[in-house]
Amino acid sequence: MANKELEKVYEPKSVEDRWYQVWERxxxxxxxxxxEKPSYSIVIPPPNITGVLHMGHALNNxxxxxxxxxxxxxxxxxxxxxxxxxxxxxxxxxxxxxLAAEGKDRFELGxxxxxxxxxxxxxxxxxxxxxxxxRLGASCDWERERFTMDAGLSKAVREVFxxxxxxxxxxxxxxxxxxxPRCHTALSDIEVEHEDKAGNLWHLRYPVVGTDEYxxxxxxxxxxxxxxxxxxxxxxxxxxxxxxxKKVLLPLVNREIPVIADDYVDMEFGTGVVKITPxxxxxxxxxxxxxxxxxxxxxxxxxxxxxAGKQYEGMDRFAARKQVVADLEAQDLLEKIQDHALSVGxxxxxxxxxxxxxxxxxxxxxxxxxxxxxxxxxxxxxxxxPAQWENTYYDWMENIRDWCISxxxxxxxxxxxxxxxxxxxxxxxKEDPSTCAGCGSDEIRQETDVLDTWFSSxxxxxxxxxxxxxxxxxxxxxxxxxxxxxxxxxxxxxxxxMMMGLHFMDEVPFTDVYIHALVRDAxxxxxxxxxxxxxxPLTVIDAYGTDAFRFTLAAFAAQGRDVKLAEERIAGYRNFxxxxxxxxxxxxxNLEGFDPAGIELSQLKLSNADRWILFxxxxxxxxxxxxxxxxxxxxxxxxxxxxxxxxxxDWYIELAKDDLYKGDADRQxxxxxxxxxxxxxxxxxxxxxxxxxTEEIWQALPALPGRADSIMVAEFPTPRAAWAEFAGxxxxxxxxxxxxxGIRNIRGEMEVAPSxxxxxxxxxxxxxxxxxxxxxxxxxxxxxxxxxLAIGQGIExxxxxxxxxxxxxxxxxxxxxxxxxxxxxKRLNKEIAKIDKDIEFLSKKLENPSFIxxxxxxxxxxxxxxxxxxxxxxxxxxxxxVKIQRLK
Numbered sequence: 001m002a003n004k005e006l007e008k009v010y011e012p013k014s015v016e017d018r019w020y021q022v023w024e025r026x027x028x029x030x031x032x033x034x035x036e037k038p039s040y041s042i043v044i045p046p047p048n049i050t051g052v053l054h055m056g057h058a059l060n061n062x063x064x065x066x067x068x069x070x071x072x073x074x075x076x077x078x079x080x081x082x083x084x085x086x087x088x089x090x091x092x093x094x095x096x097x098x099l100a101a102e103g104k105d106r107f108e109l110g111x112x113x114x115x116x117x118x119x120x121x122x123x124x125x126x127x128x129x130x131x132x133x134x135r136l137g138a139s140c141d142w143e144r145e146r147f148t149m150d151a152g153l154s155k156a157v158r159e160v161f162x163x164x165x166x167x168x169x170x171x172x173x174x175x176x177x178x179x180x181p182r183c184h185t186a187l188s189d190i191e192v193e194h195e196d197k198a199g200n201l202w203h204l205r206y207p208v209v210g211t212d213e214y215x216x217x218x219x220x221x222x223x224x225x226x227x228x229x230x231x232x233x234x235x236x237x238x239x240x241x242x243x244x245x246k247k248v249l250l251p252l253v254n255r256e257i258p259v260i261a262d263d264y265v266d267m268e269f270g271t272g273v274v275k276i277t278p279x280x281x282x283x284x285x286x287x288x289x290x291x292x293x294x295x296x297x298x299x300x301x302x303x304x305x306x307x308a309g310k311q312y313e314g315m316d317r318f319a320a321r322k323q324v325v326a327d328l329e330a331q332d333l334l335e336k337i338q339d340h341a342l343s344v345g346x347x348x349x350x351x352x353x354x355x356x357x358x359x360x361x362x363x364x365x366x367x368x369x370x371x372x373x374x375x376x377x378x379x380x381x382x383x384x385x386p387a388q389w390e391n392t393y394y395d396w397m398e399n400i401r402d403w404c405i406s407x408x409x410x411x412x413x414x415x416x417x418x419x420x421x422x423x424x425x426x427x428x429x430k431e432d433p434s435t436c437a438g439c440g441s442d443e444i445r446q447e448t449d450v451l452d453t454w455f456s457s458x459x460x461x462x463x464x465x466x467x468x469x470x471x472x473x474x475x476x477x478x479x480x481x482x483x484x485x486x487x488x489x490x491x492x493x494x495x496x497x498m499m500m501g502l503h504f505m506d507e508v509p510f511t512d513v514y515i516h517a518l519v520r521d522a523x524x525x526x527x528x529x530x531x532x533x534x535x536x537p538l539t540v541i542d543a544y545g546t547d548a549f550r551f552t553l554a555a556f557a558a559q560g561r562d563v564k565l566a567e568e569r570i571a572g573y574r575n576f577x578x579x580x581x582x583x584x585x586x587x588x589x590n591l592e593g594f595d596p597a598g599i600e601l602s603q604l605k606l607s608n609a610d611r612w613i614l615f616x617x618x619x620x621x622x623x624x625x626x627x628x629x630x631x632x633x634x635x636x637x638x639x640x641x642x643x644x645x646x647x648x649x650d651w652y653i654e655l656a657k658d659d660l661y662k663g664d665a666d667r668q669x670x671x672x673x674x675x676x677x678x679x680x681x682x683x684x685x686x687x688x689x690x691x692x693x694t695e696e697i698w699q700a701l702p703a704l705p706g707r708a709d710s711i712m713v714a715e716f717p718t719p720r721a722a723w724a725e726f727a728g729x730x731x732x733x734x735x736x737x738x739x740x741x742g743i744r745n746i747r748g749e750m751e752v753a754p755s756x757x758x759x760x761x762x763x764x765x766x767x768x769x770x771x772x773x774x775x776x777x778x779x780x781x782x783x784x785x786x787x788x789l790a791i792g793q794g795i796e797x798x799x800x801x802x803x804x805x806x807x808x809x810x811x812x813x814x815x816x817x818x819x820x821x822x823x824x825x826k827r828l829n830k831e832i833a834k835i836d837k838d839i840e841f842l843s844k845k846l847e848n849p850s851f852i853x854x855x856x857x858x859x860x861x862x863x864x865x866x867x868x869x870x871x872x873x874x875x876x877x878x879x880x881x882v883k884i885q886r887l888k
Contacts, residue, residue, distance in 0.1 A: 005588060005700070006581065006584060006585045006588055006696075006697065006700055008585070010577060010578060010581040010693060010696075012544075012545030012546060012547065012548075012577075012692065012693070013542070013545075015692050015693065015696045016135070016137070016545070016546050016692045019691075019692055019695050019696065020134060020137065020692075022710070023139065023710065023712060026710065027143075028072075028139070028712045028713055029080070029139045029140060029141050029142060029143075030141050030143050030144075031077055031078060031079035031141050031144075031476075031477070032077060033077075033472045034472060034476070035077035035476070037075055037076055037077035038075070038076050039076065039077050039079070039476050039477050039481075040068070040071040040072075040076035040077070040078045040079075040481045041078070041079040041080070041081065041476075041477035041478075041480040041481050042064055042067065042079075042080050042081070042480060042481060042482050042483065042484070043081045043083075043460055043461050043480055043483065043510075044061070044064065044080065044081060044082045044083060044140060045060060045483075045484075045485050045489070045493070046083045046084050046085040046146075046148065046457065046460065047084055047085065047129045047133075048084065048085050048087035049084045049085065049086060049087055049091060049126035049127045049129075049147075050087055050090045050091050050094050050126065051087075051129045052128065052129055052132065053129055053132035053133065053135075053136070053537050053538060054534075054536075054537065055527060055534075055535060055537060055565065056486060056518070056519060057129070057132075057133070057537070058136060058519075058537040058549070058553060059516055059519050059553050059557065059563060060484055060485065060516060061133055061136055061138050062136065062137075062550045062553045063484050063514070063516060063553075063557060063633055064080065064138070064484050065080075065137060065138050065139055065688070065691075066550075066554060066628070066633060066688040066689055067482060067484070067628065067688075068080045068139055069139055069687060069688035069712065070628050070688040070716060071481075072139075072712065072713065073684065073687065073688070073713070073714060073715060073716035074715075074716045077476070079141055079144070079473070079476075080138075080139060080140045080141055081140070081141060081144060081146070081464050081477075081480075082130070082138075082140035082141065082144070082145045083145055083146035083147055083148070083460075083464060084126070084127050084129070084130065084145075084147055084148070085148045085453060085456075085457060086147065086148045086149045086411065086412060087453055088407055088409055088411050088412040088450060088452075088453045089183055089185065089187075089191065089347075089348075089349050089407070089409060090349055091118060091121075092106075092183075092409050092410065092411040093349050093350065094121065095114070095117055095118050095121050095411075098121070099117075106410065111410050111448075114410055114411075115410060115411065118411050130142075130145070132537075132538060135538065135541060135546065136537070136541070136546060136550070137546050137547075137550065137691045137692065139691075139712070144464075144473075146463075146464045148456040148460075149412075149413065149456070152463070153456060153459070153463045153464070154413060155468065156459050156462075156463035156467055156468060157413045157451065157455065157456050157459065157463070158416050158430050159430060159468045160455075160459060160504060161415070161416055161428070161451070162428055162429065162430050163504075165428045166428075168365070169364060169365045169368065169369070170362060170364055170365070170405075171362070171363055171365065172360060172362055172363070172426075173360070173361065173363055174358060174359065174360045174361075175285065175358070175359075175361070176278075176279070176280075176281075176282055176285040176356050176357065176358055176359075177356075177357060177359055177361055177404050178191070178192050178345070178354050178355075178356065178357075179301075179354065179355045179356070179357030179359065180347040180349075180350065180352055180355075181299075181301065181302050181303035181317075181352055181353075181355055182302075182347065182350045182352040183347060183349065183350055183352070183409070184301050184302070184408055184409075185407045185408040185409050186359060186361055186404055186406060186407055187347060187348075188404065188452055188454060188492065189492070190348075190454075190488070190489065190492040191348045191349075192345040192346065192347070192348065193345070193346050193347075193348045193351075194343045194344065194345050194346075195343070195344055195346060196341060196342070196343055196344075197341070197342050197343075197344045198339065198341060198342075199220055199339075199340050199342035199344075200220065200337050200338065200339060200340055201218050201219070201220055201270060201337070201338040201339075201340035202218070202219055202220070202222045202325060202334065202337055203217070203218050203271065203334070203335040203337070203338070204216065204217050204218075204219065204222060204225065204251065204275075204328060204333060204334060205251070205328075205332075205333040205334070205335055206231060206248040206249065206250065206251060206275075206333075207249045208243060208247075208248050208259075209246065209247040209248060209256055210246070211246075213243070215231055215240070215248055215259065215273050216271045216273060217231055217270070217271065217273045217274060217275045218269065218270025218271050218273070218274070219275055220340060220342055221277075221280070221281075221321070222321055222325055222328070223305075223312075223317055223318075223320045223324050224275075224277045224281070224298065225250065225251070225252070225275055225277070225324065226252070226253055226296075226298045226305070226308065226309045226310065226312060226320075226324070227277045227278075227280055227296040227297065227298040227308065227309075228250050228257055228275045228276060228277050228296075229257055229276060229277070229278060229288065229293040229294045229295070229296060230257050230258050230259070230260045230275075230276040230287075230288075230291065230293050231248055231257065231258075231259055231260070231273055231274065231276060232259075232260050232261065232262045232264070232265050232273070232276050232287060233259065233260075233261055233262075233265055233272060233273050234261065234262070234263065234265040234266070234272065235261035235262070235263065236267070237265070237267045237272050239272065240259070240272070240273065241261075243259045244259055244260065244261045245258070245259065246258075246259050247259065251328060251331065251333045252310075252311075252324065252327055252328065252331075253310050260276070260287075260291050260293075262287055262290065264283065264286075264287055276293060277296075278293050278295040278296075279295040279296055279297040279298070279357075279358045280297075280298070280299070280355070280356050280357075281356055282356055285356075295358055297357070297358045299317060299355060299357065301357075303316060303355055304316055304317070305317065305320050317355070361404050361405075361406045361449075362404070362405050362406040362415060362417075362447075362449065363402045363403060363404055363405065364402060364403040364405055365402055366400050366401075366402055366403050366499065367400070367402075369500070369503055370400045370495075370499060372499070372502045372503070373397060373495060373498035373499045373502060374394065374397040374398065376498060376502060376508050377390060377393055377498075378394070381508045381511070382508045382510060382511060382512070382513060383511065383512050383513070384513045384515065385512060385513065385514045385515065385559065385631050386515065386559045386560045388560065389487060389490060389513075389515045392490065393490060393491075393495065396490075396491045397495060400495075403452075404452070405452045405455050406447075406449040406450075406451065406452070407449060407452055407453075408448075408449055409450055410448075410450065411450065412450030412451055412453065413450055413455070413456055414446065414447070414448075414449075414450050414451075415446075415447040415451060416429060416430070416432075416446075416447075417446070417447040418433055418436070418444040418445065418446050418447070419444065419445055419446075419447065420436035420438055420439060420441055420443060420444050421441075421443040421444070421445065422436065422441035422443045423436060423438050423439040423441065424438075425437065425438025425439060427444060432446075454492055454493060454496060457493055457496070457497075458493070458496035458497050458499070458500045459497075459500055459504075460497065461478065461479070461480050461483075461497055461501055461509035461510065462474060462478055462500075462501060462504065462505050462509065465477055467504070478505060478507065478509070479501070479505075479507050479508050479509055480509060480510045480511075481510065481511055481512065482510060482511070482512040482513070482514060483497075483509075483510040483512070483513045483514070484514045484516060485513070485514075485515065485516070486516060486518070487515045487516075487517070490513075490515060494513055497509045497510075512631075514631045516557060517557075517560065517562040517563060518562045518563070519553075519562070519563045519565050520562050520563065520564055520565065521533040521535070521564070521565065521566070522565065522566035522568075522569075523564075524562065524564055535565060535567065537549065540567060540570050543567075543570075544570045544571060544574040545574060545577060545692075545693075546691075546692055547577050547689075547690035547691070547692050547693045547694075548570055548571075548573040548574035548576065548577050548690075549570055549573075550689060550690060550691075551573045551576065551577075551637060551641075551689050551690055552565070552569050552570045552572075552573045553565075554633045554634065554636070554637040554689050555573070555634055555637040555638060555641065556569070556634060557633040557637075558632075558634040559631065559632060576644070577690065577693050579644070579645055579649055580644060580649075580686070580690075580693060580697070581693065581697070583648065583649045583653060583679070584679060584697045584700075584701075587653075587675050587676065587679050588700065588701075590660050590672060590675065591672060591675070591676055591701075591702055594672050594673075594676060594702050595702060596676055596677070596702055596703075596704055597704055597705055599669075599673050601673070601677070601722075602722075604666075604669065604670040604673060604674075605667065605670050606670055606674070607655075607659060607667070607671070608732055608733050608736070608775070609652060609655035609656060609659075609733060609779065610656075610670060610671070610674040611726035611729035611730060612652075612729060612730040612732075612733035612734070613647065613648065613651075613652040613674065613678055614674065614677075614678070614726055615723055615724070615726035615727055615729070615730035616643060616647050616730065617643070617678050617681055617682065617717075617723070618719050618720055618723035618726075620639050620640065620643040620685065621681070621685060621718055621719050622719045623635070623636070623639045624636045624639055624640060625718065625719075627639065628688075636689075637689060640685060640686055640689065643682070644682060644686070648678060648679075648682060651737060652678065653675075654782075654783055655779055655783065656671045656674070656675055657782075658778060658782050659671035660672070660675075676702060679697075679701065680698070680701055681717045683697055683698045683711060684698070684711060684714055684715070684716060684717050685716070685717055687711050687712070687714075688716075691712070695710065695711045695712070698711040698714075699711075732772050732775075732776070733776070735769065735772060735773075735806060735807050735809070736772070736776045736779055736780060738806035738807060738809075739762060739773065739780055739784075739806045739809055739811060740779070740780055740783045740784045741806070742804035742805070742811040743758075743780075743784040743786070743804070743811055743813065744784065745804055746802040746804055746811070746813045747813075749880065750802065750813075750815070750818060750824075750880075751824075752818060754785065755785075756785070757785050757786060757787035758785070758786060758787060758818060759786065759787055759788035759789070759790075759813070759814055760780075760784065760786050760788075760789055760811065760813050761789075761790045761791075761792075761795055761801075761811075761812040761814070762780075762789070762790070762791045762809055762811060762812075763792065763793065763794070763795045763797065763809065763810040763812060764791065764793050764808065764809050765793075765807075765808030765809065765810075766793075766808055767793070769807060769808055769809050770791060773791050773809065774791055777789060797812045798812075798814040798815075798816065799886075800814070800815045800883060800886050801813060801815055802815060802883070815883060815884075821884055824884050825881065825884050825885065828877055828880055828881045828884065829881070831877055832874060832877050832878065832881070835870050835873060835874045835877070836874070838866075838870050839867060839870050839871065839874070842863055843867065845863060846860070846864065
């Protein structure tokens with residue numbers, strides 16, 4: 001029996017809050033260990049504890065939630081492992097800003113007190129994104145929530161570091177890294193945000209020693225010339241071959257440096273001569289290694305010129321640039337300055353321009369790890385979807401560089417290495433040592449650097465499951481089933497998880513990786529605060545409800561295509577939620593006193609409409625399963641939308657009304673059961689996409705004995721062989737519906753009021769279609785609003801009629817008496833006159849040479865398309881006018 005009546009209007013907020021609390025309280029999100037069910041697991045890409053929910057998070061987590069709800073309903077023991085990332089630099093910056101507002105800094109507090117302050121901030125303000133994910137409906141196993149710096153994960157980090165060090169895969173080296181002069185730390189490539197900016201190309205004259213010649217070098221960073229240790233030309237460049245091996249005098253500092261030949265030099269760029277500064281450019285560093293050049297660092301940690309910069313010592317790097325250029329110009333050593341676009345790297349947190357900087361850092365030797373990670377994808381152990389990302393993955397893994405894992409900040413996993421002041425030995429250990437492993441001295445001090453945030457994130461799929469302990473969770477859920485993530489961290493996170501998972505677990509961390517695209521604005525522009533085109537997920541959830549928002553994201557999540565999002569689209573899917581609600585209210589009103597218990601579908605007297613809707617429901621169950629299995633979320637959502645709105649609401653409910661209101665007892669019983677059966681199955685199909693509204697309606701539906709307590713743990717519908725056998729009846733019904741559509745089209749063309757009943761003639765091309773339409777005459781009469789219907793073959797037709805075709809059936813609607821001839825003639829003439837004016841205006845515009853010459857090609861083409869559309873519309877109106885005039 002029905003549990004309750006649905007409210008007249010669906011109010012998302014109260015429904016969402018109430019049901020989420022129930023789901024959490026009842027433990028529906030919790031994975032059981034051990035379990036007889038097959039395992040399905042996903043680890044959440046851990047959001048930063050400083051983060052707030054943005055569109056990328058919303059898309060990513062909606063898609064994950066769709067999968068885990070679907071699998072949970074499909075009989076799997078599902079673990080969706082949640083957690084947050086400590087986000088080293090980002091979090092340290094937040095707390096440092098707080099301290100600055102109090103007139104303090106971290107050095108004043110000292111390391112221990114500062115770290116305590118960060119933990120305090122995390123406890124009070126960090127991780128608000130978790131509550132926001134809950135608003136999104138995320139059904140994570142919150143009882144197992146992890147944090148990258150909790151005790152278990154910290155133990156895993158130590159274990160991995162020590163093992164890799166013992167295997168000679170972690171080492172220290174003095175080389176070039178990305179350096180933030182403000183944060184005073186090394187940065188990974190992903191922590192550097194590149195932005196195209198206008199810049200310059202300075203052409204500088206370097207005197208060739210012992211000659212009157214100059215070599216003109218082109219550079220975008222004249223200040224780094226203070227650290228030049230060579231100039232280079234291409235060995236194939238005949239212009240400079242006679243100078244290779246000679247020396248030039250480095251201007252301003254008057255140091256002799258060699259002219260070298262290297263294939264890296266582009267003969268077409270600038271003058272074909274480049275200055276080589278190994279300590280301040282990544283490509284120059286590699287060239288310096290090849291040619292055994294000195295590395296002269298001319299900046300300190302703050303980007304200020306040091307003593308190696310001679311007379312420029314103490315100047316900021318950008319102030320030094322201006323002075324160097326001025327001094328070169330004064331000595332007639334500046335040949336010219338050209339405009340030149342640059343890609344400038346900035347720190348992802350403070351936006352300071354990043355400096356390539358020589359520094360002693362810790363590295364992971366990734367070559368051996370990358371080989372296995374590369375082979376795992378090539379061998380199909382891990383599948384990347386869409387497949388085009390596999391080539392990107394291959395390219396990166398085949399050209400991978402060793403990974404700089406040390407960061408010069410305080411918040412993070414402190415590197416477990418201790419330096420001996422007595423013998424210089426480095427002790428690396430899982431537990432804090434009290435003495436040097438080399439000489440036994442107690443004069444040891446721990447490395448002050450912490451590990452790159454991505455180091456702990458790389459262990460996420462197994463560290464969150466309890467590794468290095470052999471936990472039941474690890475046995476049950478590793479390798480995980482699927483990872484859903486954005487393409488921007490394919491290399492920096494996904495690839496590193498692959499390397500670490502294979503090395504420490506001897507298995508890939510996930511069998512599938514689904515790479516989703518970006519969420520952009522309606523015009524395809526990247527969302528940014530500066531453009532003012534950011535859509536806040538929480539704002540649209542408040543305005544339209546979570547279900548409408550989630551369904552919108554799924555509906556536009558086509559593989560390989562960015563999601564173009566506009567609020568109007570979310571509003572459209574709010575209408576879809578309302579359509580489901582109203583259709584359910586209609587069903588409830590017709591299911592009063594209805595009890596599905598004991599009813600067998602096979603014993604019912606089904607109509608063609610009943611068979612058709614069950615066949616279509618069966619097909620949708622099949623295509624949704626296929627869509628989710630292949631990560632085609634948009635196709636699954638599109639099929640559900642079309643079935644729900646067009647087939648169930650617009651057609652079946654209308655088709656069933658005659659049986660519900662006018663049918664005999666048998667027909668009423670069948671229509672009620674099928675109405676209940678289809679709605680109940682449809683709600684379960686929709687649940688992974690729209691969890692809240694489906695639970696609210698499903699709980700109100702009449703229930704079979706022993707039904708699950710929540711739709712969350714009810715069975716996901718799968719295709720039924722018996723319903724597939726309704727294909728013939730469904731095909732019959734499709735023709736009936738095409739006929740009804742044809743009559744409705746004529747009504748629309750002639751602007752006949754929906755309430756007005758009309759007459760129609762159906763001239764059938766075969767005995768089969770004749771018999772079929774006779775059997776379904778009641779549907780045509782009712783849904784096409786006919787006062788009279790003639791069905792036959794070779795049937796006589798009136799001289800003036802409107803004609804449509806459906807299959808081998810000609811649909812004829814007599815026009816006599818259908819419309820007010822005089823009024824319709826006036827209306828049509830008025831519309832034709834208006835179109836003539838529009839065509840005349842556009843034609844003059846297109847005949848104007850200044851418009852054609854100045855307007856963009858696409859604008860001109862759009863105007864031409866408008867003329868074509870107007871011309872076509874005018875032709876149709878004129879045809880209708882001729883028909884009307886014949887009726888006089």
